[in-house]
Amino acid sequence: MANPGPWAGGRLRAAWASGDWSGIFREYRRATRVSQLELGSMVGMPQSHVSLIENGKRKVTSAELIARITEGLEVPDELRGLPERSDSLPWSPDPELNERIARAQSTGNLDIRSADWIAHVLAEHRRAEDAIGGKDLWIVVRSQLDAVTRLLPNVSGAVADRLLLLAAEHAHWLSWVAAGEGQHGPSLAWLDIANGWAVDAGSADMASWVARVRSFYTLDRGDPVRALRLAEVSQQAPGSLTPAAAAIAANAASLAAAAVGERDRSRRLAEESYNLALQVPDPADRPGWLYWLDPVRAKLQYGMAAYAVRDWSFAVDALQQGVNDLEGYPRDQAFYIAKLEDARQRL
Template sequence: MSRSASWTDVRLRAAWARSDWAAVFREYRRAAGISQLKLGELVDMPQPHVSSIENGRRQITSADVIARIMRGLQVPEELGGVARNNEELAEWAPSPELRERIAHAHTTGHTDIRTADWIGRVLAEHRRAEDNVGGRDLWPVVRSQLDTVTRLIPGTSGPTADRLLVLAGEHAHWLSWVAAEHGRYGPALAWLDLAHGWAADAGHDDLSSWVMRVRSYYSLTHGDPARALRTAETARRPSSLSPAALSVATHTAAMAAAAVGERDQARRLADEAFELALRAPEAEERPDWLYWLDPVRARLHHADAAYAMRDWRTAADGFREALPSLAEYPRDHAYYEARLEDARQRV
């Protein structure tokens, strides 16, 4: 793997965001498949110094050393500001690869769509890693990527502009989700507003629906199920939704209906959401943010709706059946395992 390509690795980017130099060196060597000796050659350090840094015996505080590391490891410039000062993320500049394409856009009015695709792939890796790495560490990285995307948009039009608007919306709703997880609900709603606006500008019904679904979830978790149900029904409204997008919106509506005591409606919606999920195409053909919606998740959603309806036996059976396939998602596994144990005790 090339030096620049190594920086698509999520664990490496998260280590850089934390300014954890021991982890940066270890994760870079893992991603690039190189030795301490080779890493030392890249950053102009003897191998014993690299070893001392990785073991925590030597600290990095010099701006000159940090600059040498950035050059030697070809750190993307959108990450440069992260390590220098997390409070100045708005001041960072795009990476050399992105800058070249931005310059092309300023000249011709057409940004290379490969830029959007590349950032989209990196965001997809962040989504998959969040359950293990945690959103807090990845927050400055994703925020930097969003800044890059929004700087690209003014020089584009047509399908390329729409692609970038959707990508910006994906970043914004991810930031909203992480903010909400850390109790910052004002910023979480503000990020959702941005995401919804960008999705609407791009004419992307699936993303618009997903954002409304997330808003419904926030209302439900904050004790307002009636508002959550109205919002979820709005998320289900566009007639052009993909089966995957319609499934998650319908599942959220089922959860809200159960919370307001409409068990028959909740059961009907839960069954509909399950059938829609089973009709969803393979991951590469689903919306990027719904990569996780496979038959296992469909079964867990159905069981979760049963739990919300206090149908403890159905819930326990569903959780028990699906949980073994969720080992790669420790936080979600812990959530559903707790549900299973509670349902078992109530049967």
């Protein structure tokens, strides 16, 4: 897979998936720092036309112009030929995905740099989802998952395990976005797939994370007893958990324990989670899907655990510290500020 360059950016890929030509031009120029004149020369149009498109005053409709833009901006293969966006997205998994997975571990090889690029692009999607939501990226990530699974029949050994884990990461991201859009059935179906692929890949961390996400969904839908059971499963995933994965599993168990009234147990688990998270402040030492678990997030999670057991004073202190240092995540910041204000009113 070729280096996607500016097309690794989640915002640019989201603009392409939604057919937002104004956003495509703006995001491409932002990522590459080319001028409107330079971009015009790349796609075969005068600067004035680029300006009109970028400002939403001219539409892009002709197939010939779309083809010129696609070639000129070197749109990656997995983004070409995407189905048109509609309000009826294909939320459920395609059975063909598991058919491809079943053919993995055959002979063959793949340059590991391709897997590295796939992982890098998915990381950009995660960051974009934090800021702009995931619906516009849904069809892009589905297409990218297709690309990952198409590689599997031709690889074996450690490379196959790497791609299986990448497929599981994609599936759990799709589950998360589907849940946010109220698609609960498809969301659980994607989690089931992610869990199977994680186990196939021998990834205790991903298997634990999937159980933690299911615990979160279950708690959010009002079943704390089952949520606690699932959180306990996330702590006991087969294999050894890294400190970051263990921290998240302990946090899930802490929140569920609070919900069933086990306040002392919840406090112990919250402290355990916080201390584990502080062991891995460097992103390179955490699984890719836990890129966000820095000391700031660890403090915020500690605050939310205190909030769950109604320790309002501790919650205010921890949430205030975290919110002050949380930047670049507007949706999350708004959530924590609301919780902070509520805790203050309950003092």
